[in-house]
Amino acid sequence: MYSYQPLSITKKSVILDTDMGPDCDDVGALVTLIYYAKKYDFDILGVCNCTSNRPGMGAIDAVANYCGYPIENLGQWEHPGFMDDPSCHKYTDEIAQRFSAKYAQGTLKVAPGVEFYRRTLAAAADDSVVVIAIGMLNNLSALLDSQPDEYSPLTGTQLVQQKVHALVSMAAILPAGRECNVLNDYKAAENVFSNWPTAMYLSDFHIGWQIITGFDAAEPQPENPLYESYRLWTDGRCTNSSYDLTAVQFAVLGECEFYGLLEPCRLEFYDEGAGVPDATRTIPDPDGRIFFMKKLVDDATIGNDLNQIIAKF
Numbered sequence: 001m002y003s004y005q006p007l008s009i010t011k012k013s014v015i016l017d018t019d020m021g022p023d024c025d026d027v028g029a030l031v032t033l034i035y036y037a038k039k040y041d042f043d044i045l046g047v048c049n050c051t052s053n054r055p056g057m058g059a060i061d062a063v064a065n066y067c068g069y070p071i072e073n074l075g076q077w078e079h080p081g082f083m084d085d086p087s088c089h090k091y092t093d094e095i096a097q098r099f100s101a102k103y104a105q106g107t108l109k110v111a112p113g114v115e116f117y118r119r120t121l122a123a124a125a126d127d128s129v130v131v132i133a134i135g136m137l138n139n140l141s142a143l144l145d146s147q148p149d150e151y152s153p154l155t156g157t158q159l160v161q162q163k164v165h166a167l168v169s170m171a172a173i174l175p176a177g178r179e180c181n182v183l184n185d186y187k188a189a190e191n192v193f194s195n196w197p198t199a200m201y202l203s204d205f206h207i208g209w210q211i212i213t214g215f216d217a218a219e220p221q222p223e224n225p226l227y228e229s230y231r232l233w234t235d236g237r238c239t240n241s242s243y244d245l246t247a248v249q250f251a252v253l254g255e256c257e258f259y260g261l262l263e264p265c266r267l268e269f270y271d272e273g274a275g276v277p278d279a280t281r282t283i284p285d286p287d288g289r290i291f292f293m294k295k296l297v298d299d300a301t302i303g304n305d306l307n308q309i310i311a312k313f
Contacts, residue, residue, distance in 0.1 A: 002199035002264070002289065004166055006254030007036065012130050012165055013043040014251070015120060018244070019135025019181070020049050020056035021088040024233035027063055028213055028310055029134050029244035031226055034069040035309045036252040045124065046073030048116050050135040051083035057110050058096025058103025062225045066099065067313050074109065075116025077139055083184065091232035099225040113139040114146050114156075121163040122152040132251045133169040134244035136181050140167070141188035144195055161197040168251040170243050173205040174292060176281035178272060186269065186278035193267045193280075193290065200290045201261070203247040207293055211246065211303045213310060214239035226313060245306050250293055258302050259295060264288035 007014065016033060018026045030047070037044050047064075049056050057076055064071040102108035111119070117139065121129060133140060146156035154162065171189065173179040182189040193200070214230045217238040221227035230238045250259050266288040272279035282292070295302070 004254050007042050007252045008040045011042045013045045015045050015131050016047045017133040019051045021051050021053035021092045024229045025244045027229040029248045030063050032245050032248045032309050034067040045120050048075035050077050050139045052080050053084050053088050055092040055096035058100035059092045062095050062099035066225050075111045075113045078112035091229045095225050114142050117143045118151045121159050124163050127165050129164050131167045136185045137192040138185045138188040141191040164198050166198050167200045170203045170247040172280050178279045179205050183278040203293050208243035208246040209241050211242040211299045212239050213242045213306045259293045262292045265290050
């Protein structure tokens with residue numbers, strides 16, 4: 001039986017895998033992670049973007065710097081055209097250009113995703129890393145499929161098994177159906193859900209959907225990239241669902257006053273419509289490595305706690 005050891009207690013290190021661009025809750029999630037890293041004294045080893053949105057890297061740099069936690073180790077999906085259409089640039093372009101000096105100057109260093117992971121994990125101690133994935137799972141799927149290289153003689157799957165303690169992810173939907181982080185690359189999701197060698201803890205769509213976080217639109221903060229990200233993405237409403245923030249919160253706090261865990265399961269893919277094989281359903285399995293979160297309190301209670309964190313910056 002797997003038992004998740006929260007970052008607040010173990011002080012294990014973190015890699016954040018984000019789809020910075022298609023939604024602004026990734027900004028809130030990064031802010032929350034930085035707040036907790038400072039509070040509980042654990043390290044963020046790096047951040048990797050699973051999209052091809054290059055200004056998204058500038059947004060990551062801008063948010064981290066604004067929160068007083070510069071992150072030098074950055075990676076990105078190395079293939080063009082993934083989640084990179086104009087709808088994915090509603091806030092990243094302006095935030096990157098206005099608030100990231102390195103991005104604006106063209107000096108922001110970003111490694112290809114698989115190289116980022118293999119280098120970062122190879123340098124880590126065994127069983128010392130928690131990966132938090134709050135976007136599509138293409139980077140992690142490519143990591144699993146990677147072969148020995150200059151950083152490690154291990155395959156990607158072996159490297160994950162040796163270095164990673166757990167994967168915490170915002171993904172899927174209970175009990176069944178299509179969810180954005182799965183359907184946008186369901187082959188990658190299927191590879192990860194089937195072959196990731198550690199326990200996986202999932203915040204499904206319903207966990208964060210009605211937990212509302214963000215800012216008061218009546219109190220503009222034009223020099224705050226966090227506020228501006230929410231404002232631009234929401235067309236001035238400044239509040240949003242908190243899908244990704246809940247995964248970060250669980251990764252740090254584990255089973256706590258806010259969250260518990262359901263029984264172990266596995267995920268099965270099926271065709272929800274003709275030729276649409278990107279839906280998942282949960283299959284109870286006492287030997288399963290996948291555990292879904294459950295909420296123990298109401299949405300407003302969790303939202304208030306997360307909003308207090310965001311407001312600290």
